[in-house]
Amino acid sequence: MTQRSLIALAAFGSLAILLGAFAFQYIGGYPPCAMCLWQRWPHAAAIAMGVVGVLFPASFIAWLGALAAAITSGLGVYHTGVEQKWWQGPTSCTGSGDALSGLTGNDLLSLDGPTGVVMCDEIVWDLFGISMAGYNAIFSALFVLIWIAAARSKY
Numbered sequence: 001m002t003q004r005s006l007i008a009l010a011a012f013g014s015l016a017i018l019l020g021a022f023a024f025q026y027i028g029g030y031p032p033c034a035m036c037l038w039q040r041w042p043h044a045a046a047i048a049m050g051v052v053g054v055l056f057p058a059s060f061i062a063w064l065g066a067l068a069a070a071i072t073s074g075l076g077v078y079h080t081g082v083e084q085k086w087w088q089g090p091t092s093c094t095g096s097g098d099a100l101s102g103l104t105g106n107d108l109l110s111l112d113g114p115t116g117v118v119m120c121d122e123i124v125w126d127l128f129g130i131s132m133a134g135y136n137a138i139f140s141a142l143f144v145l146i147w148i149a150a151a152r153s154k155y
Contacts, residue, residue: 004057006150010065011050013143014043014072017136024132030125033118034093035079039136042072046143059151066147069140076137083123083131093120 001009021040024030032040049065082089118124123131130138 001149001153002057003059003062003150003153004054006146006153007050007053007057007062007065010062010069010143010146010150011047011053013139013146014046014050014069017139018043018047021132024125028125031118033120033122035075035082035089035120036118036133039072039075039079039133042068042075043140046072046147053150062147062151066144066151069143069147073137073140073144076133076135076140079120079133080131080137082121083133085121089120093118095119095121 018040021032021036025032046065046068049061049068053061053065078087079089081087082094088094125132127135
């Protein structure tokens with residue numbers, strides 16, 4: 001495969017992951033948690049690198065795509081670990097309860113707060129025991145390999 005086709009393949013993979021995330025959110029009714037949103041941004045960057053790389057193939061662009069895919073894969077691993085309780089996640093979106101300190105009784109009883117908040121340490125969907133964050137980690141790691149192959153190939 002040429003560098004251009006490898007770049008297109010890797011970028012299309014990120015596009016597929018991102019479209020899948022939006023489908024789960026808007027069609028399936030699974031709102032994302034904060035960490036899920038973090039994982040979307042590197043995919044958007046990889047798609048942008050893919051567009052640039054298809055128009056102007058260059059190893060530098062492919063390395064940037066590999067970096068974006070590696071970042072989202074790493075975030076997916078971190079999020080999976082938080083979901084599995086292997087390590088502590090951010091207190092702002094996990095069930096640790098630390099975020100309640102400093103609130104008054106009125107704050108706690110108020111009905112004006114956000115509804116539908118999704119906690120980062122809860123698995124809302126899985127397939128074969130692997131959550132969406134886990135699948136993101138796995139597929140994004142594969143995209144890293146494709147981006148690296150593109151970076152090392154010729155036009």
